[in-house]
Amino acid sequence: MAATAAMRGMSAYRTQAAFPPPAVSQKPADRQAWIAAFRQVRDETERRAAPLSPEDQQIQSMADASPTKWHRAHTTWFFEQFLLRAHAPGYAIYDERLHYLFNSYYVAAGPRQPRIMRGLITRPDASEVAAYRAHVDRAVETLLAEATPATLEAVLPILEIGLYHEQQHQELLLTDILHAFAQNPLGPAYDPDWRFPRPEAQAGTVELPGGITRIGHAGEGFAFDNESPRHDVLILPVGLDRALVTNAEWLAFLEDGGYARPELWLSDGWLAAQAEGWEAPGYWRRDDRGGWVSMTLAGIRPVDPALPVTHISYYEADAYARWAGRDLPTEQDWEVAARDGALGDAFGLVWQWTRSAYTAYPGYRPVAGALGEYNGKFMSNQFVLRGSSVATPDGHARVPYRNFFYPHQRWQFTGLRLAQMRG
């Protein structure tokens, strides 16, 4: 897939080739590949948590975010609950009481700690969560090494989704700690040496002539349920910018009164902007000399005009497009343009808002059981983002991948590229 070449993670956090693992199969030789993939993903979580103190890992700075410690424990609970509890008969549950604490939203998996109170659980502490992780890791690795072929056949699909699930939490771990640090007037740095990667795209557009094409998961390799079924769509003629909108361009919008002109905004967006006092992208603030600085993973840094704008809500992306006399692409436009690789900076910088509301693909049905709650039940009130961001783990993103957030949310690495309807 040509687009893969364009994928790019946060260079300092680039992982090795163990992930993604081979397609799910029962060939004996695969066991080691799966163990390697498992170890790599599990290690990456710990590597991302390593710069954080016990205090850093404890707090939940808003309802949308979760503590680092919770991410570490919840991803572990996922393997314990869906894989070990069901498929490793001799497995000793680490501590039954953790089940209530570290379930996230799986109603079918039983009652759980209210989301907004995740930051109030100080015990188990960070070191005990490390022990919990080690306990589960050993059991999973043993299971992978020793399971019968029939068990392995049942286990690998759960393992696979568990790995992708953990990668999603790896991204959240970074965006959540950034939000937490942004509440601290001292502006702590997650990593003083962290740098946002520079964009590489050329100017100009990718032109789609329009017509019927198929999108969605093609049936090879892993995909989330919301990428299926693959189905026909009608693309209307459209051109998509090769490049992302930059901070320099956003400053022009801002200086043209973009945040003070209600006619540019959706009604709900204007209400959100007024209620929250938005005057610039998330984490931007004026410095003492009137310039713009931004809270980043490296602490407070000047806004770099050459970088893509990020931490913007859908409402802001929509207002910007209206101001520019342009459109946001649909998610179908994006997928078609991206799959031939011509779209620049599609991956590894910022998630790109599309103007597509997040809904089910025609004929979509969630999978049975608690894992069926994974994606389908969120299909209202959110918008689709495509691509991936600087915080997305290597190997995680793919062209048909559908991310989604509420239109007011800004704490992810979210940006935009513009499009233009033709004819």
Add this chain to the structure above:
Amino acid sequence: MAATAAMRGMSAYRTQAAFPPPAVSQKPADRQAWIAAFRQVRDETERRAAPLSPEDQQIQSMADASPTKWHRAHTTWFFEQFLLRAHAPGYAIYDERLHYLFNSYYVAAGPRQPRIMRGLITRPDASEVAAYRAHVDRAVETLLAEATPATLEAVLPILEIGLYHEQQHQELLLTDILHAFAQNPLGPAYDPDWRFPRPEAQAGTVELPGGITRIGHAGEGFAFDNESPRHDVLILPVGLDRALVTNAEWLAFLEDGGYARPELWLSDGWLAAQAEGWEAPGYWRRDDRGGWVSMTLAGIRPVDPALPVTHISYYEADAYARWAGRDLPTEQDWEVAARDGALGDAFGLVWQWTRSAYTAYPGYRPVAGALGEYNGKFMSNQFVLRGSSVATPDGHARVPYRNFFYPHQRWQFTGLRLAQMRG
């Protein structure tokens, strides 16, 4: 248009043939037709308000609703603001102070009374609002009778949208007073003789084979801006039920635990249902003997199993479809199925939720000026409903018409019909 034959208003409130008026033109003969249409629409508002006391007309029972008196005054302000102020030079503004009170959400038209405080304005009272209406009516009729052709050409499009706008408020007037009366433990009747019309549809489905077709406003007659531009869409093979879902069917869902099984619900929907304590459609309550009654425009009445279910949110419609193993149609499906007239009860009973989020048609641009705020700025977080309801004025609804509400809202006459993807 075959579907027109199927349109059906609230029989007690059927209007005469004066509306809709002829297509906008400048032929002198049209003046009388437009004056007749204007009078008919204006009279219909007053006829709907007539059963209501000054007290009834005063109150606002929730933020989403408005007082009857406000509807009567706001629709009048619309003509004064956008038609008379701009195009009738000698027109004497009735009272400049009313401008602030009766602007709704037109940010471009200046500051306005906060929406949630509409119920606190007791003066002008209902009789003075009647005088305001008469003042504006005289001026509009004089303008229509005496304007130069050039002025008439400028005025008629504004008049036309003003009439459709007032019809929308006529529908809201009924749904808002129903909500208000539902807060009163005495359950007052708007009209003791009011009856919900009986459905006429046959069993079975309308099958769409799929393919590319064009939807949206075809360019003749009036349409709101959100129905344009007309554009190609790809329909996938689908069958739509000819009949609406009935109260009897809804009771089966309810008795099967539909309101108590989170796996049937969207996540946001489940939260709304829990927060609001939903156990049945809006206005349903248990009577003393355990049966279901419902607050209606005729007061509290037994739930009639043969009638279409109404006052349901999108979340409930979606949960019902999931429970039934069916789908809601897209708005495109609905439009294509409805335009050949085969869809039963398409109009005049209940608005029908589709699974389409309310977004702009490809290439949509709002019109310039304050009237550009009409539809476009609401294109987020809402879902499209198609058809029309028992409260919709005659002549208002059309096949391409796009209504929209937030997925939690239940005070409109909202129902559903099911669909089934094929192949």
Add this chain to the structure above:
Amino acid sequence: MAATAAMRGMSAYRTQAAFPPPAVSQKPADRQAWIAAFRQVRDETERRAAPLSPEDQQIQSMADASPTKWHRAHTTWFFEQFLLRAHAPGYAIYDERLHYLFNSYYVAAGPRQPRIMRGLITRPDASEVAAYRAHVDRAVETLLAEATPATLEAVLPILEIGLYHEQQHQELLLTDILHAFAQNPLGPAYDPDWRFPRPEAQAGTVELPGGITRIGHAGEGFAFDNESPRHDVLILPVGLDRALVTNAEWLAFLEDGGYARPELWLSDGWLAAQAEGWEAPGYWRRDDRGGWVSMTLAGIRPVDPALPVTHISYYEADAYARWAGRDLPTEQDWEVAARDGALGDAFGLVWQWTRSAYTAYPGYRPVAGALGEYNGKFMSNQFVLRGSSVATPDGHARVPYRNFFYPHQRWQFTGLRLAQMRG
């Protein structure tokens, strides 16, 4: 009682001599006096409501206020519930359904319409409430004329508290409609000819030498339960200003930054002032030329420097006293100073905040039954005010009378007089 001479109602609304009635007794000659007192009080309510339209009477502009129509109906319900239902065996309840609607807070009298929804009950309308009042009035008058002496003995104490209760609602009727009208940008006048009475007090202080004295209800005539038991208190040496604080004096506080200096304020008061954006007394606003105007019962009028300041919260009164280097008096100080008549403007202008929290007199016990909920259950978080206001009906106030409101409330006619501890 010398202070009686200083009592003064709103001159336009002065009542005749029928109220207060003679002390409760069973002498036959008293029947006519009680009927006269009953009629006078009932008529006064209607006279206060007369300038108000059905719309005006309908609305509830905040949770603390009630609709005029509700005041008219609730005071009627009080007689029906506590007097007729219990003591007039042949009495036909006007409409049992009104019981739920017009109970206020008497938990022991059964469930009731939630307070914040009083404004949503449009039916019964104002004219039916008039019929309800007439129905109850006839029954009460018949009962008073025809009851046996034993029944009359039981009935008169209830009648008496019912009359004082209705007078309290007469005051609220005016303060509530003033608040409602203040929400209307048009600033309607309750009575264009209404004028605030001018103060009459001399300069200087009333000096209390200190010592043990008795305060509270002396046992003759009517008193609310919270004025008992009469008990000894120790007065410390103190001087109370003869005059009330005026608008002119308040302007000096305001211009000295009184509303911007947290060190002058109680902590809770500062939070309330910031949250509500207080910059001046309630209803004050700047006019176009920078002067101060105020919403009054006569509409929007310039602030008159010679009048007592009013519509101030306890927090503002306390901050003012601190700014002035003075104290507020205790309620005991006020009572002792007022009972020899030396305190100027004690009655008929503004209720005067004291620094006494509203608590039970030593040995206080509420009366049994629903009427026991009258005063005792509010004995926390409120402060005592003494005197009476321009809105208090004639004959209602007395020296030992204890009024009470929460320290943040401003919609009553509330002001202050200062005191100074001696030695």
Add this chain to the structure above:
Amino acid sequence: MAATAAMRGMSAYRTQAAFPPPAVSQKPADRQAWIAAFRQVRDETERRAAPLSPEDQQIQSMADASPTKWHRAHTTWFFEQFLLRAHAPGYAIYDERLHYLFNSYYVAAGPRQPRIMRGLITRPDASEVAAYRAHVDRAVETLLAEATPATLEAVLPILEIGLYHEQQHQELLLTDILHAFAQNPLGPAYDPDWRFPRPEAQAGTVELPGGITRIGHAGEGFAFDNESPRHDVLILPVGLDRALVTNAEWLAFLEDGGYARPELWLSDGWLAAQAEGWEAPGYWRRDDRGGWVSMTLAGIRPVDPALPVTHISYYEADAYARWAGRDLPTEQDWEVAARDGALGDAFGLVWQWTRSAYTAYPGYRPVAGALGEYNGKFMSNQFVLRGSSVATPDGHARVPYRNFFYPHQRWQFTGLRLAQMRG
């Protein structure tokens, strides 16, 4: 003072004789006593924090509570801000940025971190706060050892209030962490060996014959400003129970429907109880067999009938007294009864609600400057508690001491003793 003998702290945490220090003076020999007192108080804070992990010390479980780490830092800031910054010229501020983070509510001392966001500051972490404490401790001890007599004269009163201030935070540290742990379904123990001390009081009452007496700070030793001026009060004849109300007695109230009978409750109290779902004292919950257990500093333990009831609000204390046909004492009653030592369990078990609203003593004036914000600005909406609790540090409490909390608050060790008016 006889009562001192009755004072009793949490035995496991009893401190040595170094605190309280001698009365403020300038005798050279006092330097060592003050240094010893300072060390003892500072050490006690660290000793209370020692069982807590960095995670435990980080969180703020409600707006009324603060993180352990914040208590440790804020008490340090108090010495740095009010003592070292002003009086130790060569002192190097540890980190100027901490000033914003660790100011509590001293408006005059500049802007500060919003109270509800104290739990979001992860850096400085617990170990850096330890370094901050050591830095300030060294500087204070050096200042005490080396200051000129004139400086020492200025410094000692600030030091003294700083020590009592820190002791108040020591108590809060325990009550706040108990609240935090109570949010954790695992019910962690602060100290598994912790035990609530057993009451020692005899049955019977202490009778006060009534009359004029003086209360308040007598002028020797330390006192907070709210204990002055000493002044005459009139005590009415009253008997105070020697013993506190026990859990056994509270269970009788509870089983008699005490939490379900609105007639027993203040109106605001009933609203609070309904809104919060109170059915028992704070931290009580039913165990699996229907018995009562309670969250304590030792974790979840059975409710011991012999112990005094605690974690009750004023509203509950007031309802209990009404149910029992008794009164709460006034704070004056309590002080007079306690000062001859006859009141049992006056100190060291639970703070005892009085029925006295927290207001200024006659003639009270706050001290000048930021320290003047200490007590005076809270003199509204709160009630006085007397005595001390199991969490109060040794040497802190005294007979005239006035504690105060809002009537709905339950997270302190609050209980009650009953009284009975005589004659």
